Amino acid sequence: MTDEVCSAASLSSMIKSSTPGSEAEARQPDRLCKFCAVTPENGFTIEESDAVENGLIAFHVKPRPAGKIHLLVVPRDQHITSVKALDSSDFGLVLRMVRMAKRLLKEKGFSEEKQILAFHNPPSVWQLHLHAIGLPWTESEKHHFEKSNPRYVTASEQLGLLAEKGFAK
Numbered sequence: 001m002t003d004e005v006c007s008a009a010s011l012s013s014m015i016k017s018s019t020p021g022s023e024a025e026a027r028q029p030d031r032l033c034k035f036c037a038v039t040p041e042n043g044f045t046i047e048e049s050d051a052v053e054n055g056l057i058a059f060h061v062k063p064r065p066a067g068k069i070h071l072l073v074v075p076r077d078q079h080i081t082s083v084k085a086l087d088s089s090d091f092g093l094v095l096r097m098v099r100m101a102k103r104l105l106k107e108k109g110f111s112e113e114k115q116i117l118a119f120h121n122p123p124s125v126w127q128l129h130l131h132a133i134g135l136p137w138t139e140s141e142k143h144h145f146e147k148s149n150p151r152y153v154t155a156s157e158q159l160g161l162l163a164e165k166g167f168a169k
Contacts, residue, residue, distance in 0.1 A: 088166030101132035117155035
């Protein structure tokens with residue numbers, strides 16, 4: 001197992017947890033998860049950190065960006081394994097992630113038509129992260145985000161799914 005994925009033990013405990021209150025414990029930052037420890041000291045190039053205000057951090061993808069710019073936006077104060085672990089109460093979190101990604105891409109000169117915001121499901125790293133890509137694509141990584149890829153969920157599709165879950169209750 002590489003250092004880019006969360007520990008098997010922590011992932012296993014999250015999956016097995018079904019007692020009341022265990023979800024809150026499962027969402028605590030995981031010290032073995034690389035995305036729960038995003039710092040320059042750990043090799044990340046930080047674009048922006050709103051850790052105090054919004055509990056989010058954005059950083060550059062290296063070494064294989066999918067576009068001219070490729071950022072990841074990650075919850076800083078909680079460990080969520082994937083979009084499948086989200087429920088309607090997470091709508092605000094996902095919306096904050098989307099707003100941060102859109103703002104950063106816009107500040108870098110990318111119009112909405114040149115922005116791709118997406119999640120992978122299942123993810124490549126077992127920590128919720130939003131890909132914020134400024135087009136044009138880099139050919140080597142484009143296939144990860146094509147609509148025909150069943151592991152691809154746009155940010156707007158995910159927000160819609162969370163909203164539906166909230167109204168279904």
